[in-house]
Amino acid sequence: MKVDLTSGWQVLQDVHHAGEALGLPSGDLDHTEIGHQLSEWEPIDRLQHLQVLFSAEPYWGRELRYFNQAPWWYKNEFTLDEEGSHLELRFSHVDYYCEVWLNGSRLGSHEGYAVPFSFDVTDLARRNGEKNLLIVKVWSPWDDDVQDAHHAKRAFKVIRNMVKGTYEHDDALIARDVNPVGIYGDVELIVTDAVRITEQPSIHYELDDGKSSAAIAISAKVAGSGEAKVTATITDVTTGFVVARVTQEVELSAEPTSVRIEARVEGIVLWNTWDVGEPRLYDVELRAGEANTNIKFGFRTVEMVRNESQTTLILNGKRLYVRGTSYFPDVYLSTLTSERYRRDLHAIREAGFNLIRIHVHIQQPEFYTLCDELGLAVMQDSDYNWTHPEDEEWVKRLTSIYVDAMRMLDHHPSIVTWIGLNEPGFFGTLDHSGGKALTESPGPQMYEAITAADPTRPVIRGSFCNFDPLSGDTHNYRGSLEGNHEDYVEIDGTTEKLNTEFGFDAPGCEANLRSVPRVYKRLKSALPRLAAIQHYQARLIKYYIEHYRMQRWNPNSGYIQFMFIDLSPQSFYGAYDWWGHPKPVVDELLMSNQPVTVLVEQTAEEATGVLLINDSPRSFGTVAVTVAVRDEGRTLLEKTSEVDLGAREQVRVLDLELNKADSARIDVRLSAVSGSGEVIARNQYDDMFGHPRHVEGHPHRLSHDFGMRLYNA
Structure with missing residues (x-):
């Protein structure tokens, strides 16, 4: 049984850091007494980040800094009538540091924001209708130290002491003054009788050589007294069939007892990404006495082949060409709902992506379930x-917090790779990261901790450390963040094994921007060029995607666009704006980013052929590819060619001889139709060689009050 404690909360900010000295944990203080200057309690109607509750503009502004300059105290008074031999107080999310008291007794502390934590309050909770007082102190402080006192690069060099990617990311992503703080999600008392399952079960399996059956082990901890039957039931979620059920008897004690149940499952269906197969899931119900818990998982194998010529993700023994996007839909994770996730994830699939990179944070559990x-x-x-501390104590905090998150997420088959560090030691060079953070601290310690906690998934030790054999991926912002002196066509002639970041930021729908008057006013003088900025974003992303797909497996194994949806009203990296409205680039994704695509093999100066690419396991047989080329309305080519397109194949349809120097304006239309009449791919190029120049004022002009790109405003 669960007692919901998500309502009835009151808060105050302890502006002089005097809460403990004044006896706040005991609740005895008269808050209106003259002298102590402590604030009065304020009721709140829900648990969310405090900036969302109390600020009219939580995404920017100097006034937000006060939320993090002093700790906050939460109070909840409740009665407990439920019977039960064991009481556990559980918090799903507290951001970031906290201490907890019940009825004047300190329960303990916690650091983080993503992983639930709990306390045994069996002996402290009052029953039979007596009042209980729950007090929580929460704080998420600012950092002051800047590496090498390099204040001109403070946004990148501030030494972040918290293991938290939702603050101090002021490169037009998270505004300078935003640092989420507060309790959100669920707070509950879990009331159990004699037998209880004390932690989330873990699932480990080994597939046979044919990947059609598996030996599975389910591990859990169970507490109680005497003998108890523990039963694991495994059900195929798609068919509803029970595929295995095993019961064993265990001798329990008050301290949690480790239980391991082994079973064999025959005739399994592997979990795959949507574009190459079925995402088949299985449900494990673990029952111990009257206690039970359910957890879903999938059977699959994943590895990464890394050497001088490739960085390739292998899913179920086959190469997976990555068409990815980054996802960071809101800096305030407490605002996200399953409905919002479902909307975004369906749009991500429609846009052709098969992989999502969760950029420097942990999402809520509902997200991974939907993936x-x-x-x-x-x-x-x-x-x-x-930039973070490098001392031993901080590294232990970092590894502990991340490994806890890994254990929480371990059962999700969608998670195929862990990343230890993002751009460690960056800003020494523009073509890779690295340095001591990667090779001395915390890179080796993180890699060791991650691989020990989960030997079944590949680990990228440091993203953008392309020369590191334990990493192997690249970030590429030519024509974008690398400076206004470059245009995106300068990627011509370059190769990358696996790109995990590229993109460009462009504001979205002007009508939506108008709904945020202060943002709109500051950006207004740049908005006459809004269509041109959006056009540049669309052309850049299309050019990058097709540049990578032309190198498919030679050597490129995929790409991850940064990012899918804007993180706030005034951050513009997304293909969709913060309100969920598509930018023009989405039209390009619907053509160039699909599992099956047809494209022009091109550089900035010439077009040399037409390629038909199939990332899917479907064999299409004979496909009719139609190519139409016009130069300022004059037809240069209209031709339909038939080619055979097998599973996971790439076919050169025909050669082209088109040159920028010989053309005024080249427009191209492509379509691919299967033998059954299905249009399996289409593409178009308007003014193919007319590449726009890098947007004026980008990327170097930024309003630090808003954390917003200014362009020429």
């Missing part, structure tokens, strides 16, 4: 980004 169901692979970052 499991929808067949979207996940590349999961830690919260490490740019």
Whole structure:
């Protein structure tokens, strides 16, 4: 039984850091007494980040800094009538540091924001209708130290002491003054009788050589007294059939007892991404006495082949060409709902992506469950980004917090890769990261901790450390963040094994921007060029995607666009704006980013052929590809060619001889139709060689009050 404690809360900010000295944990203080200057308690109607509750503009502004300059205290008074031999107080999310008291007794502390934690309050909770007083102190402080006192690069060099990627990311992503703080999600008392399952079960399996059956082990901890039957039931979620059920008797004690149940499952269906197969899931119900818990998982194998010529993700023994996007839908994770996730994830699939990188944070559990169901692979970052302490104590905190998150997420088949560090030691060079953070601390310690906690998934030790044999991926911002002196066509002639970041930021729908008057006013003088900025974003992303797909497996194994949806009203990296409205780039994704695409093999100066690419396991047989080329309305080519397109194949349809120097304006239309009449791919190029120049004022002009790109405003 669960007692919901998510309502009835009151808060105050302890502006002089005097709460403990004044006896706040005991609740005896008269808050109106003259002298102590302590605030009065304020009721709140829900548990969310405090900036969302109390600020009219939580995404920017100097006034937000006061939320983090002093701790906050929460109070909840409740009665307990339920019977039960064991009481556990559980918090799903507290951001970031906290201490907890019940009825004047200190229960303990916690650091983090993503992983639930709990306390045994069996002996402290009052029953039979007596009042209980729950007090929580919460704080998420600012950091002051800047590496090498390099204040001109403070946004990148501030030494982030918290293991938290939702603050101090002021490169037009998270505004300078935003640092989420507060309790959110669920707070509950879990009331159990004699037998209880004390932690989330873990699931480990080994597939046979044919990947059609598996030996599975389910491990859990169970507490109680005397003998108890523990039963594990495994059900195929799609068919509803029970595929295995095993019961064993265990001798329990008050301290949790480790239980391991082994079973064999025959005739399994592997979990795959949506574009190459079925995301088949299985449900494990673990029952001990009257206690039970359920957890879903999927059977699959994943590995990464890394050497001088490739960085390739292998799913179920086959190469997976990654068409990915980054996802960081809101800096305030407490605002996200399953409905919001479902909307975004369906749009991600429609846009052709098969993998999502969760950029320097941990999402809420509902997100990963939906990725499991929808067949979207996940590349999961830690919260490490740019610059952090390197001492032993901090590294232990970092590894402990990330490994706890890994254990919480371990059962999700959608998670195919862990990332230890993002861009460690960056800003020494523009073509890779690295340095001591990667090779001395915390890179080796993180890699060791991650691989020990989960030997079944590949680990990228440091993202953008392309020369590191334990990493192997690249970030590429030519024509974008690398400076206004470059245009995106300068990627011509370059190769990358696996790109995990590229993109460009462009504001979205002007009508939506108008709904945020202060943002709109500051950006207004740049908005006459809004269509041109959006056009540049669309052309850049299309050019990058097709540049990578032309190198498919030679050497490129995929790409991850940064990012899918804007993180706030005034951050513009997304293909969709913060309100969920598509930018023009989405039209390009619907053509160039699909599992099956047809494209022009091109550089900035010439077009040399037409390629038909199939990332799916479907064999299409004979496909009719139609190519139409016009130069300022004059027809240069209209031709339909038939080619055979097999599973996971790439076919050169025909050669082209088009040159920028010989043309005024080249427009191209492509379509691919299967033998059954299905249009399996289409593409178009308007003014193919007319590449726009890098947007004026980008990327170097930024309003630090808003954390917003200014362009020429």
